[in-house]
Amino acid sequence: MAKGTIRIDQSRCKGCNLCATACPKDLIRIALDRLNTGGYHPAMLFDPGSNCTGCALCAVMCPEVCISVYREAPVKGRTPVPA
Numbered sequence: 001m002a003k004g005t006i007r008i009d010q011s012r013c014k015g016c017n018l019c020a021t022a023c024p025k026d027l028i029r030i031a032l033d034r035l036n037t038g039g040y041h042p043a044m045l046f047d048p049g050s051n052c053t054g055c056a057l058c059a060v061m062c063p064e065v066c067i068s069v070y071r072e073a074p075v076k077g078r079t080p081v082p083a
């Protein structure tokens, strides 16, 4: 499965939690111990096991468009080894 990660622009996040509910891997948390400059608790990626696939469902859901998604590019020229 593809590997990915996200970056959340914490200064623009409004803490609505929509991204967290959209993530099929349950990798996004609202940081209740911090506030951004707008006075909101921002969302944060919590992915110690590197389970993000870069599916972008969180970014599509975000009404503030503050999530950037990065996805590992497939290696070109390699033939999959049969199992």
Ligand code: SF4
Pocket (backbone or CB within 6 Å): 004, 005, 006, 022, 023, 024, 025, 026, 027, 028, 045, 051, 052, 053, 054, 055, 056, 057, 058, 059, 069
């Ligand atoms: S890109 Fe997909 S797997 Fe990664 S945090 Fe967003 S919704 Fe979750």
Ligand code: SF4
Pocket (backbone or CB within 6 Å): 008, 012, 013, 014, 015, 016, 017, 018, 019, 020, 042, 043, 061, 062, 063, 064, 065, 066, 067
């Ligand atoms: S959907 Fe966007 S605005 Fe809402 S908590 Fe997630 S990153 Fe923040």
